[in-house]
Amino acid sequence: METKLLKPTDENIEEAARIIAAGGLVAFPTETVYGLGADALNPGAVAAVYRAKGRPSDNPLIVHIAASDDLAKLTPVVTEIMKTLAEHFWPGPLTMVVPRADRVPDITTGGLDTVAVRLPANEYTRKLIAVSGCPLVGPSANISGKPSPTKAAHVVDDLFGKIDAVLMGEDCSVGIESTVLDVSDGELTILRPGIITPEQIERATGRKVKLDPALLCYRDGGFDTLSPRQADNDLLAGDEDPNFKPRAPGMKYKHYAPNAEMLIIEGSRERVKSEIEKRKAQQEAMGKKVGVILFEPGDFEGAAQELFDRLRSMDKESVDLILAGALPSEDGRGFAIMNRMLKSAGNNIIKV
Ligand code: TXA
Ligand code: MG
Numbered sequence: 001m002e003t004k005l006l007k008p009t010d011e012n013i014e015e016a017a018r019i020i021a022a023g024g025l026v027a028f029p030t031e032t033v034y035g036l037g038a039d040a041l042n043p044g045a046v047a048a049v050y051r052a053k054g055r056p057s058d059n060p061l062i063v064h065i066a067a068s069d070d071l072a073k074l075t076p077v078v079t080e081i082m083k084t085l086a087e088h089f090w091p092g093p094l095t096m097v098v099p100r101a102d103r104v105p106d107i108t109t110g111g112l113d114t115v116a117v118r119l120p121a122n123e124y125t126r127k128l129i130a131v132s133g134c135p136l137v138g139p140s141a142n143i144s145g146k147p148s149p150t151k152a153a154h155v156v157d158d159l160f161g162k163i164d165a166v167l168m169g170e171d172c173s174v175g176i177e178s179t180v181l182d183v184s185d186g187e188l189t190i191l192r193p194g195i196i197t198p199e200q201i202e203r204a205t206g207r208k209v210k211l212d213p214a215l216l217c218y219r220d221g222g223f224d225t226l227s228p229r230q231a232d233n234d235l236l237a238g239d240e241d242p243n244f245k246p247r248a249p250g251m252k253y254k255h256y257a258p259n260a261e262m263l264i265i266e267g268s269r270e271r272v273k274s275e276i277e278k279r280k281a282q283q284e285a286m287g288k289k290v291g292v293i294l295f296e297p298g299d300f301e302g303a304a305q306e307l308f309d310r311l312r313s314m315d316k317e318s319v320d321l322i323l324a325g326a327l328p329s330e331d332g333r334g335f336a337i338m339n340r341m342l343k344s345a346g347n348n349i350i351k352v
Contacts, residue, residue, distance in 0.1 A: 029169025035138025060110035197332025266326035300333035
């Protein structure tokens with residue numbers, strides 16, 4: 001299939017909307033990462049999204065809407081808490097998991113009785129959704145398992161020839177995927193951390209926010225240093241049974257994996273730097289190509305924006321080993337970025 005690369009002009013948005021209406025696939029920019037769009041209410045179109053990405057079919061998709069009012073078409077009752085969250089964070093990088101309305105097909109929700117909904121900030125994409133006249137599924141527009149796409153070029157690299165069109169927008173300003181917050185059972189539970197932090201949600205709602213225990217299972221032996229406020233045990237939404245199932249099915253799959261081996265090093269800035277230098281020299285002496293990811297201290301926004309692009313660039317350069325400095329997870333944004341880095345590294349982390 002010839003993939004059309006469409007600049008986001010009014011005419012092209014109309015062409016993209018026609019493709020969507022005909023059951024086709026169009027990748028679109030959002031503030032977080034690029035999404036792979038299709039009519040969320042058309043099971044055949046949604047099936048094609050899973051196929052194009054090579055995505056397991058029990059991993060449900062986020063449904064993207066053009067305006068807050070559209071939430072009422074996807075869930076039986078828009079509750080006060082949903083309204084408050086929408087007022088504070090939409091359009092923006094927050095996804096709400098809500099009870100699903102009957103019209104949302106099983107394939108979109110992976111058979112769950114909830115549906116994940118998000119109103120993205122990108123103006124062109126909201127226009128695309130509005131003109132299409134249907135909500136759009138939008139998993140990250142990458143081959144399943146690869147780092148998420150934060151530039152149109154990343155989408156082209158992964159999906160050219162496999163989808164109908166790409167809406168070629170700007171680079172994504174956030175750079176990591178939305179915060180996924182479950183509001184379906186009366187509690188507020190973060191299923192996937194993002195740039196919108198638990199603290200921000202608590203401030204906006206006056207309610208306590210819990211973390212899905214799946215987020216704390218970073219490595220054998222426990223959660224000791226890698227979660228925010230982990231000492232505060234009542235924030236855990238369930239018990240610490242190692243056999244529990246994550247509530248966001250996507251969290252259990254291999255993710256964001258570069259081709260290179262990756263090691264994260266945690267400790268004081270000086271120690272991390274010198275450990276990286278030491279290991280880099282050792283590996284280079286053995287003829288290996290080494291890439292280093294060491295973000296500026298405190299610049300969480302910059303780190304989020306760059307991470308996936310850095311991983312993809314290193315793959316292009318055929319790096320053998322990536323050495324990365326850990327970010328402080330006490331900060332909610334650092335925690336969200338570390339969640340991605342740990343998955344990229346297959347939980348390969350050492351302390352110095
Ligand atoms: O920022 C984002 O959210 C991007 C952009 C394109 O909007 N989209 C994205 O979609 O990251 P995806 O499909 O790559 O990730 C969706 C996550 C997965 O972890 C999935 O398991 C979870 O949301 N999810 C979707 N529906 C759910 C539901 N009903 N209950 C629990 N988790 C759900
Ligand atoms: Mg994804």
